[in-house]
Amino acid sequence: MTRVLAVLEQRDGKLRKVSFEVVTAARRLTDAVDAIVSDTSDREGCATAIAERAKAGGYRAVVFAATATGKDLAPRVAAKLGVGVAADLTDVAADSSGFLVTRPVYAGKALVKVKVTSQPVVLSLRPNVFTPDERAASVTPETVPVTGSGRVRVREIKAAPAGTLDVAEAQVIISGGRGLKEPANFKVLEELAHAFGGQAAVGASRAVVDAGWRAHADQVGQTGKTVSPSLYIAVGISGAIQHLAGMRTAKVIVAINKDKDAPIFKVADYGVVGDLFEIVPRLTEEIRKLHG
Amino acid sequence: MKIAVCIKRVPDSETRVKIAADGKSLDEAGVKFVMNPYDEFAVEEALRRKEKAGSGEVAVICLGPAAAQETIRTALAMGADRGVLLQADKIPADPFEAARLIAAELKGASWDLILFGRMAIDDYNHQVGPLVAELLGMPCVTAISHLDIDGATGVAEREIEGGIEVVEFPLPAVLTADKGLNEPRYPALKGIMAAKKKPLEVKPVQPGAGALEVVALMPPPARKEGKIVGEGAGAVGELVRLLREEAKVL
């Protein structure tokens, strides 16, 4: 039977949500899925260990999440196996002679369907696209010792302040743009995020990141993060093509903008035209009532 | 400091994507091509490192069609010393093939640093840098937004979910540049003039077939027609109702 190796990630001793997505997608390809958990401190040693495990186990495919860690790790492992990565996939299917995968290209303005026939096939999956099923949690991960050369060493991780959720991982994102007028006004978006009870993050357009109002880590778009939350609320963002590149795969998009012709309304499922400073606080009140 | 920078010629990010008649590729008619924006950060970083060291060389390497000479000239105008075009009619669909060709070109010389962009904005592969690093057996740090070099040791910062990773590595090394690393300079008129006289070597290459075959290039699924719920704060009640009852996300 075709065997697939799923590479999982952990943080603070717990498997990350994206890892369940990886297992779910791997199970679409075969019933024989083994899992290995990657250690992030010695990336080189980790890549060597995964590649050796992949070779020894005769796996047909190795599946990663296209997270910051996965994007770094997958090509290293692939190169050791003499192949490239079919990266950042939004769909995967087994095919008689290989795998048929789909990935967004040209900043999400097109999708490319690719047939991958390498031996093995190395895949990375876009986070938040594959919905994890309950069976995903029943996988038993394996631990393999890492004895790497350790040339590259993670010296320190400067964690974001406790309680802040990364935009790449949030289920709800409230993003603000130049329409916010000044950095202090992001407080209205933070209040709205807070009303969602810890599952929402505040994102930003490049215009406000370049202006120094928000950190680059919060930037959504072509030169920022690619996100696929359940709900994306764009506030005072015009909807430039490079911004859309990062969020057009969100499940539901809401736009709040005073210009009824703003391009963001073309991709939004629901739009409210008007002054964000009146609309957002009202929305915060309503959400508070729901989560109250 | 001897530094190589790999740059890719890509469609400008404003490009309207039109699918060619073969159903598998971009219709390039009227498309404006530019240097991949992340590679601009890489070129800038190389120039700054060389300037700081007081001597050295910055070579740019590009795998692409004849027209990519223009992309190389842009890097030369920014201040790079020489360029190499690995000329192929088409950039291979399999990034491993691209990495192999680039690694073969880099192999001969001893570089202190080899710089890449974090990813190309056309294919979103984010892998040619680390693939080349593996092929050359060099240490590699990806997606760096800050870099300090002291002698033969470098310290770089890279964004990860929920924080910033501080990574230490030995030189020579392969690095891939993220936004935030620096502000790329614009080529000055003097640089543009000087670039015309700088060496640009063209080497024809034959990419292998690779193991990735494009079956189709398609428009993204159209988002279903959205609606304007209303104007002003008065529309919020209806918005919340729709998000709960229709979209079911609340």
Ligand SMILES: Cc1cc2nc3c(=O)[nH]c(=O)nc-3n(C[C@H](O)[C@H](O)[C@H](O)COP(=O)(O)OP(=O)(O)OC[C@H]3O[C@@H](n4cnc5c(N)ncnc54)[C@H](O)[C@@H]3O)c2cc1C
């Ligand atoms: C190579 C490249 C890469 C890029 N990468 C990115 C990227 O990763 N992410 C990104 O976001 N951009 C990116 N950009 C920039 C992009 O082209 C836009 O310039 C940027 O997204 C605009 O940001 P904005 O929507 O906040 O500002 P603007 O375009 O100025 O829009 C502000 C909006 O706020 C609205 N507004 C103003 N006041 C109010 C109010 N009181 N109430 C409600 N609405 C109001 C206005 O109607 C307007 O639509 C990139 C550009 C290039 C060339």
Ligand SMILES: Nc1ncnc2c1ncn2[C@@H]1O[C@H](COP(=O)(O)O)[C@@H](O)[C@H]1O
């Ligand atoms: N055809 C190419 N020629 C030169 N460099 C390239 C080429 N393709 C990719 N690169 C380099 O590899 C980086 C990552 O590209 P990619 O893996 O395609 O997303 C780019 O930013 C470039 O630095």
